[in-house]
Amino acid sequence: MKRYLIVLSLLVIAGTAAQAKEHPGKAYIEKNGYQGPSTCESQGCHPGTAKKFLGTVHWKHSSTVDNVDNVEPGKEYGMKNRIYTMCNGNDIVNNLKEIPPNPKTGKTKFTGCNTCHPGNHISDVGSTGRDAENAIDCLVCHSQAYDYRLRKPYKDEVGRVVMGQDRSVKAAIAVGKPGVKNCMVCHEAAGGGVLLKRGFSYTKETDVHAAKKMVCVDCHGAKDHRIPTGYDPNNWANDGVRVGCSDCHGEKPHKDEDNNRHAGRIACQTCHIPRTGGALAKDFTKWTQGSDGFYEPTTLRMEANETAPVYAWYNRTVANTPAFIGPKGSRTDKESRIYPFKLYEGKAFFDRKTGQLLSMDFAPPMATGDTLAGVASAAKTLGIREYDPVSGWQTVYFGSNHLVTKEKALSCANCHAQNGVLNFRALGYSEEEIRKLTSAGIYFEKMAVKQKEEW
Amino acid sequence: MNRIAIVFLLAAAVGTAMLCVPGAALADEIKMVGGITKIDISGPDAKTAAVTLKDNKTDQLVTVIVNDDLTLDKFKDHRIVVGDEIRMKYEVQDGRNISKYFRKTAGC
Numbered sequence: 094m095k096r097y098l099i100v101l102s103l104l105v106i107a108g109t110a111a112q113a114k115e116h117p118g119k120a121y122i123e124k125n126g127y128q129g130p131s132t133c134e135s136q137g138c139h140p141g142t143a144k145k146f147l148g149t150v151h152w153k154h155s156s157t158v159d160n161v162d163n164v165e166p167g168k169e170y171g172m173k174n175r176i177y178t179m180c181n182g183n184d185i186v187n188n189l190k191e192i193p194p195n196p197k198t199g200k201t202k203f204t205g206c207n208t209c210h211p212g213n214h215i216s217d218v219g220s221t222g223r224d225a226e227n228a229i230d231c232l233v234c235h236s237q238a239y240d241y242r243l244r245k246p247y248k249d250e251v252g253r254v255v256m257g258q259d260r261s262v263k264a265a266i267a268v269g270k271p272g273v274k275n276c277m278v279c280h281e282a283a284g285g286g287v288l289l290k291r292g293f294s295y296t297k298e299t300d301v302h303a304a305k306k307m308v309c310v311d312c313h314g315a316k317d318h319r320i321p322t323g324y325d326p327n328n329w330a331n332d333g334v335r336v337g338c339s340d341c342h343g344e345k346p347h348k349d350e351d352n353n354r355h356a357g358r359i360a361c362q363t364c365h366i367p368r369t370g371g372a373l374a375k376d377f378t379k380w381t382q383g384s385d386g387f388y389e390p391t392t393l394r395m396e397a398n399e400t401a402p403v404y405a406w407y408n409r410t411v412a413n414t415p416a417f418i419g420p421k422g423s424r425t426d427k428e429s430r431i432y433p434f435k436l437y438e439g440k441a442f443f444d445r446k447t448g449q450l451l452s453m454d455f456a457p458p459m460a461t462g463d464t465l466a467g468v469a470s471a472a473k474t475l476g477i478r479e480y481d482p483v484s485g486w487q488t489v490y491f492g493s494n495h496l497v498t499k500e501k502a503l504s505c506a507n508c509h510a511q512n513g514v515l516n517f518r519a520l521g522y523s524e525e526e527i528r529k530l531t532s533a534g535i536y537f538e539k540m541a542v543k544q545k546e547e548w
Numbered sequence: 549m550n551r552i553a554i555v556f557l558l559a560a561a562v563g564t565a566m567l568c569v570p571g572a573a574l575a576d577e578i579k580m581v582g583g584i585t586k587i588d589i590s591g592p593d594a595k596t597a598a599v600t601l602k603d604n605k606t607d608q609l610v611t612v613i614v615n616d617d618l619t620l621d622k623f624k625d626h627r628i629v630v631g632d633e634i635r636m637k638y639e640v641q642d643g644r645n646i647s648k649y650f651r652k653t654a655g656c
Binding site: 204205206208209238239240241242274278282283284285286287288289296383384385 | 581582583604605618621625626627629633651652653654655656
């Protein structure tokens with residue numbers, strides 16, 4: 094009898110959970126259709142949400158930045174206006190538009206950094222007011238039945254470039270917590286191709302959290318659409334909320350006290366994200382022509398998990414010069430821990446007069462391969478009259494915070510060996526310390542006991 | 549002596565065949581970039597799709613079988629559609645081309 098009661102209770106709970114999955118308002122939307130945010134805010138649901146959303150990084154593509162060198166205090170930075178060599182353009186200079194016809198094929202196409210902005214492009218990055226609120230594409234992030242064919246740029250009757258949206262009833266009644274695909278539809282194609290920029294795939298095969306069926310927002314859980322982010326040295330814009338491993342796992346996540354002691358100076362990612370991938374390097378000064386006649390920046394690409402990270406001390410403040418964007422920190426700085434980074438190098442045009450990196454409008458080089466025409470167009474947009482372009486390289490350290498593994502995590506012998514993954518010399522250790530740190534003597538007794546227990 | 553000659557001739561024949569079909573015989577995976585001309589899936593719960601692409605280098609039509617859930621999901625909600633250019637790796641198994649890697653070339 095007890096067993097039946099338990100089964101009955103479980104069925105009731107399961108039924109309640111299934112009911113909870115259906116978003117309220119289905120009948121209202123089926124009857125009245127879906128008009129965008131105004132529908133979401135009707136019937137007393139989600140009041141004021143659209144207005145608040147206009148203040149977030151997802152809408153503004155920028156925020157004030159307080160941990161990066163050589164930025165103006167109080168000024169907002171992000172993909173709206175940053176210049177660096179993974180993208181070399183930004184929303185301002187590489188605004189979504191129809192590019193000039195390719196001389197060979199006569200064909201044209203739409204392109205621009207703000208293609209992923211969740212508005213309609215008429216109300217664009219950082220816009221405000223009622224029109225901007227109405228332009229928000231809630232469903233591209235929240236619907237599980239979004240028809241992505243509709244999210245394409247087109248020209249309206251007066252020649253404006255508009256980004257389409259799926260505002261169908263079918264998409265609107267399938268709303269809920271964003272799934273992985275809602276996030277990845279934009280984030281996986283950033284930087285010029287699938288999985289190029291950050292170099293990770295989020296699948297059950299590549300990340301322990303995905304294997305446990307966790308979705309992006311289980312860690313990056315938003316409040317009022319302010320999405321918590323980590324401290325990737327190259328990801329400056331933030332909503333003022335942060336996420337880290339210890340939020341869930343605590344400061345002492347291991348049963349083994351030696352491992353917990355390591356966590357004091359070594360970031361979780363160092364042992365638990367031993368691989369990285371994506372674009373190794375790009376050349377924005379020389380674009381490669383594709384089969385369709387259009388040009389793309391020449392890119393060396395690797396798969397997720399195909400490359401080894403570089404390790405450095407990081408105190409969550411960022412060096413930012415024309416030649417280098419990456420972590421600051423040192424062994425003697427108690428705020429610093431050793432982190433893994435995805436190493437990337439980009440070649441682009443710098444201004445010989447100022448030494449500063451120049452940005453690029455992609456429309457001219459995409460059509461004809463003329464990269465200096467792209468620099469000229471961007472300079473014109475920014476009001477830069479005089480510059481002397483010269484090619485050069487910039488190194489960028491990207492945070493390596495996904496591809497988390499438990500099974501393949503680094504163990505003692507991976508680092509404490511003469512051919513170990515950590516370059517102790519570069520990390521600031523003396524020759525005598527290195528001799529000790531790279532000897533099996535440092536872990537021999539412990540590993541021997543463990544080996545005996547396991548076998 | 550005869551046996552040695554037969555072995556030699558067989559080895560020569562295999563070598564010649566490999567040289568004639570280098571892509572198929574020497575490599576487990578065949579790589580190509582091409583535009584999608586047709587996607588055949590049989591319903592929302594379909595677990596496989598036959599996708600035809602036009603090879604950019606040869607203009608030949610190649611049909612591959614796609615079985616991975618992530619890519620199938622992208623067909624179903626039209627994140628990947630006819631006309632998209634794809635970077636692909638496939639293997640020939642029992643006379644069928646089985647997709648092992650299927651990614652859009654485009655990004656932003």
